[in-house]
Amino acid sequence: MPKQSAAAMAHPNIAFIKYWGNRDRELRIPANSSLSMNLEGLETKTLVRFDSELAQDEFILNEEPASHEAAGRVTAFLDVVRGMANLPERASVASKNNFPSGAGVASSASAFAALALAASRAAGLVLDTNALSRLARRGSGSASRSVPDGFVEWHAGENDADSYAESVAPADHWALRDCIVVVSEAHKAIGSSEGHDLADSSPFQEARIAGAQERLENCRRAIVERDFATLADVVELDSLMMHSVMMSSMPALFYWEPATLGVLKAVRAWRADGLEACATVDAGPNVHVICPEAQASEIVEQLTRLPGVLRVLESSVGGGAKWLEL
């Protein structure tokens, strides 16, 4: 007899080695492995209830009925869960983020990680972390990385069975901070899902993929050894390479704003002056400045003074997704 209701929480994550482009669009098998850090303090909480009385799925997002597009994506995900559990019932899903959509952090990773935990348990499935990560991946690739704890590597794999994320170090391994620099609150013109499809149109994607595993191994080693200088170089290079692919794809995707570049250049200059900080940018204009805890307050203060910076949000290393008591 399935438990009909369950709730879960997950953090978003910031990728140090980026995911851009799929080998299999439908299953979201990525073109390369990626590596990220979960973001403490930022949370999506999701409640799922399967109910035989429902004629269709219902999706309430931040206390309002979700858009048609968002609801469709949730239903497609629930179909995967129903298929696994052999369950015909429709579900009611209520999800809430404690961070605004203009906070500089995409919510799809935490959303589908929390949904994977809540929906699978509500459907009566008993899944381990690997299986939950694989399931979350079906909703949003980066969601696979929000399932395990702390610093997380998503093994690209080649099929649904071997494409999952696992922790490379727990949240308390290294006290890093992510200073999230918001330079724009505008909704991105081209979402990541569409963007992934354009990756192969760039003359640089092949070279980006070819070197991704080496960059990931350097990054993983830098994390394990708490080697900030190595981390900084590889994080900035990998981010720059993704944006080069984006800007040279057809059509070209320019996610950077002028203020984005200003922050990137400032962080490089500060690092040249001895400050431990590096910058990375996802598929949007906002900048994530990574630094050791000890330097965070100085860096946040300096970031706040840069032209075009609306605000800076601070986050530390977060744990994995978890179920919540009802």
Add this chain to the structure above:
Amino acid sequence: MPKQSAAAMAHPNIAFIKYWGNRDRELRIPANSSLSMNLEGLETKTLVRFDSELAQDEFILNEEPASHEAAGRVTAFLDVVRGMANLPERASVASKNNFPSGAGVASSASAFAALALAASRAAGLVLDTNALSRLARRGSGSASRSVPDGFVEWHAGENDADSYAESVAPADHWALRDCIVVVSEAHKAIGSSEGHDLADSSPFQEARIAGAQERLENCRRAIVERDFATLADVVELDSLMMHSVMMSSMPALFYWEPATLGVLKAVRAWRADGLEACATVDAGPNVHVICPEAQASEIVEQLTRLPGVLRVLESSVGGGAKWLEL
């Protein structure tokens, strides 16, 4: 008996297909062929006089003694000419640009093109356009393109004999304008010569080179057929690819300023709205906006209003380098 004095004039040029990285550093044999447009109205004029009384070369730049570095580069170039002419005499060189160094245009191309014409004639050499272009290349790679007329292709070649530029269309073939958008007058931190040496350290240089010939052929065809839409796409892609190589080289070279990116994005938006304009950036922060003559005044007016734009200079298609009467 050599003519002991000669003078010449050359225009700078803006590359549509960029030169970045050398196959042979000493001879300046480039990693890929490139294509440019000479810039009318901007001129370097140079007078060379070989004189047996001189104990060493003298170089007056813009009516002042040149820096030690600039003088050394001129002497190295004159050594090539002396070697060709079997001439032992030192020379006095006076060169003048009618555009300031903060105008958004590098002067090395026009400088070495004018110097190649003046010095070779003063040394008694009789060189055709190909040979002059090859000689100019020894001073600065892009100077090879300032020797022929109008729209110019520099064949990369493999050695000193086959690496030269020639005109693909005369200056009056297509009434394009270059609206030179100055966003910074600061001297660039890393000059092009040093930058070329870093090109191979980028994981993207190989892909940039691999596609360069195809881009060049598309660009050449667009010029021959006066096909602005094709020109715009390939010019922007090629510029973006060079800057991706720069930003991903080790150490990374960030020539763009925030205002550079603002101009690039504005031009893309205007083009999406039907305006014929495209943008390209050399190894510096300023933006060259290329457009048909008919749209230039509207574009200059709009450019002037963008944040961070100091001024906009307009140039049309220039002829080749030529000797001046003394």
